[in-house]
Amino acid sequence: xxxxxxxxxxxxxxxxxxxxxxxxxxxxxxxxxxxxxxxxxxxxxxxxxxxxxxxxxxxxxxxxxxxxxxxxxxxxxxxxxxxxxxxxxxxxxxxxxxxxxxxxxxxxxxxxxxxxxxxxxxxxxxxxxxxxxxxxxxxxxxxxxxxxxxxxxxxxxxxxxxxxxxxxxxxxxxxxxxxxxxxxxxxxxxxxxxxxxxxxxxxxxxxxxxxxxxxxxxxxxxxxxxxxxxxxxxxxxxxxxxxxxxxxxxxxxxxxxxxxxxxxxxxxxxxxxxxxxxxxxxxxxxxxxxxxxxxxxxxxxxxxxxxxxxxxxxxxxxxxxxxxxxxxxxxxxxxxxxxxxxxxxxxxxxxxxxxxxxxxxxxxxxxxxxxxxxxxxxxxxxxxxxxxxxxxxxxxxxxxxxx
Numbered sequence: 042x043x044x045x046x047x048x049x050x051x052x053x054x055x056x057x058x059x060x061x062x063x064x065x066x067x068x069x070x071x072x073x074x075x076x077x078x079x080x081x082x083x084x085x086x087x088x089x090x091x092x093x094x095x096x097x098x099x100x101x102x103x104x105x106x107x108x109x110x111x112x113x114x115x116x117x118x119x120x121x122x123x124x125x126x127x128x129x130x131x132x133x134x135x136x137x138x139x140x141x142x143x144x145x146x147x148x149x150x151x152x153x154x155x156x157x158x159x160x161x162x163x164x165x166x167x168x169x170x171x172x173x174x175x176x177x178x179x180x181x182x183x184x185x186x187x188x189x190x191x192x193x194x195x196x197x198x199x200x201x202x203x204x205x206x207x208x209x210x211x212x213x214x215x216x217x218x219x220x221x222x223x224x225x226x227x228x229x230x231x232x233x234x235x236x237x238x239x240x241x242x243x244x245x246x247x248x249x250x251x252x253x254x255x256x257x258x259x260x261x262x263x264x265x266x267x268x269x270x271x272x273x274x275x276x277x278x279x280x281x282x283x284x285x286x287x288x289x290x291x292x293x294x295x296x297x298x299x300x301x302x303x304x305x306x307x308x309x310x311x312x313x314x315x316x317x318x319x320x321x322x323x324x325x326x327x328x329x330x331x332x333x334x335x336x337x338x339x340x341x342x343x344x345x346x347x348x349x350x351x352x353x354x355x356x357x358x359x360x361x362x363x364x365x366x367x368x369x370x371x372x373x374x375x376x377x378x379x380x381x382x383x384x385x386x387x388x389x390x391x392x393x394x395x396x397x398x399x400x401x402x403x404x405x406x407x408x409x410x411x412x413x414x415x416x417x418x419x420x421x422x423x424x425x426x427x428x429x430x431x432x433x434x435x436x437x438x439x440x441x442x443x444x
Contacts, residue, residue: 060093061412067442068099074434079104083427085280086114089435090315090415094322106277108290119276120417123305123398127232130303131377133239135337142242148180152241156181161218165201170208178221185222186231187376188346192218194229197361198354226352236303248301258330259316264309267299281421311417318406318413342394342408344373362423387440401428
């Protein structure tokens with residue numbers, strides 16, 4: 042009975058208001074700004090989907106999916122979504138919580154013994170990579186992993202982690218922790234560990250679980266870790282901004298081998314991800330199929346990080362990523378989502394959930410205004426300023442024309 046207590050304070054108030062729509066002027070302005078942005082070369086191409094509980098309000102593509110050969114962007118273009126995999130893995134964890142197969146405050150070592158008795162870095166010398174550790178004050182829990190308060194980081198956004206990986210040869214998820222679980226925030230491989238937990242608890246591989254339990258029920262037929270050869274021509278090319286400020290298309294690889302992980306690796310379309318957001322807007326249901334309890338969805342979009350807020354992640358590789366995220370020092374974390382804290386005109390409501398992939402695929406879900414927005418680009422570096430301006434302009438246009 043104890044494991045069910047987290048549902049009790051999270052009952053949802055059922056809204057009787059009509060689902061929001063975009064005005065005709067709104068869809069026209071969205072198309073105009075995206076056409077202009079791609080024509081200027083702000084980004085080579087972009088696909089945008091806007092969704093409410095009932096379906097798509099907007100779904101259009103602009104620019105090129107491959108600049109070499111001038112292949113047009115299409116609504117069904119397939120993107121490397123990278124870390125937009127994370128909310129889907131987090132959903133898998135919450136499904137297992139719903140089923141009573143694990144608890145949010147379970148010690149991760151219960152499922153993955155190598156995380157028993159974690160240690161925290163107590164002294165670190167960046168120059169030579171030498172360090173000392175001490176025992177962590179508490180175990181690492183599922184809750185810590187879901188909120189990125191576990192102490193696990195990434196090489197591209199934390200100099201300490203980058204140096205330790207270089208020195209030890211260990212993976213990011215196998216290093217000493219950056220801080221005691223629950224006492225700090227660092228973007229990292231926490232969701233990779235959650236993917237391993239899903240596999241252990243379910244008895245399935247992660248890709249099999251996500252496909253059978255989430256992707257297929259939602260109709261996300263173009264989302265997978267392995268792109269079938271027949272769909273390879275629909276995969277977008279990555280464009281990296283050079284020192285001269287211009288994009289250069291990276292050569293398309295001959296094959297796209299699957300990289301199955303909880304924190305990245307999924308390929309998919311904007312339309313598919315919109316189906317995932319619709320399920321959340323419908324409090325865990327897709328048609329007559331319930332994937333998550335209402336309480337689980339509410340918990341995912343409610344602050345779960347206590348007094349800990351998102352902190353600036355300083356890039357160790359400016360060609361891969363700029364510093365991120367927005368909302369530093371203000372935004373909290375739910376289970377799998379960064380949650381907006383500020384109320385700003387023509388912007389998502391406080392409590393809206395968001396995250397992104399390193400190739401500048403972005404989304405947010407606003408449970409107050411009952412709308413979800415997906416903006417798919419395939420550019421580097423992450424948080425590239427012109428790419429982020431496109432994302433910002435889309436958000437502004439949506440809220441100016443939402444009724």
